[in-house]
Amino acid sequence: MAHHPTTTAVLCTELSFEWPDGKPVLDGFQLAVGPGRTGLIGLNGAGKSTLLRLIAGELAPTGGTVRIDGELGYLPQGLTLDTTLRVDEALGIRAAREALHAIESGDTDQRHFDAVGDDWDVEERARATLDRLGLHRLGLDRTTGELSGGEAVLLRLAALLLARPDVLLLDEPTNNLDRAARERLYETVAGWNGVMLIVSHDRELLRHVDQIADLRDGEVTWYGGNFEEYERTLAAQQETAERLLRNAEADVRRQKRDLAEARIRLDRSAAYGKKRSVTRNDPHIFAGMLKRKGQETAGRLQGMHTERLEEAKARLDAAEEAVRDDAEIRIDLPRTAVPAGRTVLTLDRVRLPHGTTADLDLRGPERIALVGRNGAGKTTLLRTIAGELAPPAGEVVTPVPLRHLPQRLDLLDEERSVVENVKLFAPTAGDNAVRARLARFLFRGARADQPAATLSGGERFRATLAALLLADPPPQLLLLDEPTNNLDLASVRQLTQALSAYRGALIVASHDLPFLRGLGLTRWLELDGELRTVEPM
Incomplete structure (x- = not known):
């Protein structure tokens, strides 16, 4: 049986990937996943499924590295099974079963013992796993041709559970599962003791994870706890972000107003100074000196207000960045x-x-x-x-x-x-x-x-x-x-x-x-x- 890591089990370092047409998905991406059940969420197109395929080795990165500590199991989205397979083949135990039956019939060839290894109870474990996932009607010698899409997903999951990997990747595992099958999958996830990384939009499934990883704009933000705790934390963060955004918008308006008023005051002051100089018939050199001095003062004041406006705009940009753009549909029908x-x-x-x-x-x-x-x-x-x-x-x-x-x-x-x-x-x-x-x-x-x-x-x-x-x-x-x-x-x-x-x-x-x-x-x-x-x- 594989050991379960106590440190980082999945490590992506400076990971980059782009499709053959040049469309980038990840660039310099970092991820470290440790023990427990992690729910990976994000908008459609954020790269969640692509990331799982990179970790599973189905895709080769265009840069960076992926390191896995231990054996890995992967349940992809849109799974299809060869309909000619026997159930025990799909579970990956046919060779071990045939070796067991040969030994039981008296054939003591060493090849059979090598095929069985330490897995003498493989048939009992397979039937127990199928029962747990609601597939008790499946005989190990039957073919998979009669399975529904949901049953094919559960059969593949059963194969992974039997292999007892250290790290298990699940990509939208509840798609195409009916209510009863979903409940069994929830129980399986809740009882998992190794490392699990789940891509899902299923809020009920995400209630069974230990932490949420939110993939957005090529980076992951971590939230401790399950999806309900994530929602509470995110709501509080967004409330703060929206308040800061309103303050930043008000500050920009105030700085624009201050800059406009400063310009008006400076223009008035310059006009008044010029008029006064003409009235007093000041010498040309002295008038020029006063003009330069006024321009320098005006420049400093205008620069100060402009700088304040730019700082306010920078704070506004940062505040807008913090508010999520998961825009709402607003329609009237x-x-x-x-x-x-x-x-x-x-x-x-x-x-x-x-x-x-x-x-x-x-x-x-x-x-x-x-x-x-x-x-x-x-x-x-x-x-x-x-x-x-x-x-x-x-x-x-x-x-x-x-x-x-x-x-x-x-x-x-x-x-x-x-x-x-x-x-x-x-x-x-x-x-x-x-x-x-x-x-x-x-x-x-x-x-x-x-x-x-x-x-x-x-x-x-x-x-x-x-x-x-x-x-x-x-x-x-x-x-x-x-x-x-x-x-x-x-x-x-x-x-x-x-x-x-x-x-x-x-x-x-x-x-x-x-x-x-x-x-x-x-x-x-x-x-x-x-x-x-x-x-x-």
Whole structure:
């Protein structure tokens, strides 16, 4: 069994990386991760996943070094498994199992003992680990072809736990996991005794870490404690920073006013001195001396006020730097409003593939959470409501305009700009009107002219959301499928703000309970063979 380090386990020194097209990600980056569970957070595009890939050796740095103390395990984002693998192969224990079985059958070849090593209980540990992660139905001799995306993630995690690495890297491990699977992963993280570095936007998962590392502008800021403590600390820091910013802005205004008043006084004084000199008929040399003296005094005073203004501006720059620019979406969508009694959606004995049935009457601006295990049919139901799939039986009636935001965010034309994409959804809107609305989704000026192909994950999400909400006719029913997957914490907050301004009916399929609880839901529906109302979670 590998030893657990008691000092720095991951050390990045002067680490630099840029993509082949020359786009820089990290430059002279420093990081030291010690024992315990560290949550690595940051905006989309900050370089979190790239950093994990550099630490794991999947990418080669363009400069600097990465040092790992001990054995390393890595769970990447967007994991795919070879569907022809047997479960014991995916767990990395097939050779040891076959050697054990050979020894048990009487074959005492030394090769078998070498393959087993000290791991005589490998099968028992494998089954116990699978049970702990809710994969008890998986036999070690089965293939992985039948696994869902969430089960593939858990199987890979089981393999890592069996290998008992010193350092474990997890990249967005709860994406694609249903509620039950998330709970098992939370328990696994909470019980981890080694070094763990987790990239995640899952606030519940981040409650189980010992410290938060916030990656921003190529540097990490450390916060002791879990995510709740980080939020409290950050809120206090931002309150102080905003107060200092207001003071700095007031100081700059005061220094500008003082400088302007000083110039007026000096001009008046110079004019008065000149007039007085002419009245007294002072000698030319004496008048010149007085003029030079006045100019020197004026220069000193003006220089003093200018210096004070520059110092005030420097303090303002520093204060602005301290206030985070995780800007908020501010929108008003009155045209999406739905009267309280109006029918928005009717599902009449709708049958989905695999026999799931759904009956629903949705009236007015109800806000519904759609929950259920992976594979229950939530995505299929949303696509059926949206008219993208025809149900095998039953009737779907949607008497109001609706829009569907799928998991893949693939609604944008990659070659078109953000403005052009929004115009596809609202063809009668003028260019100025579209740009004014996009500014509220944080696409101002040249940002609105970016091609969709160049957008970061958070920008793509905002552009897609803008296209749907600004569509003509405006949607009075909005369907969202796992909208917080792959979104950073700032983007999740922005989504919540946008949905607060939305006045139509809402159906959201999600496993992200903190996000759902922030939406002002009126009903929770669970899909499990049938669609039924459940207690709020």
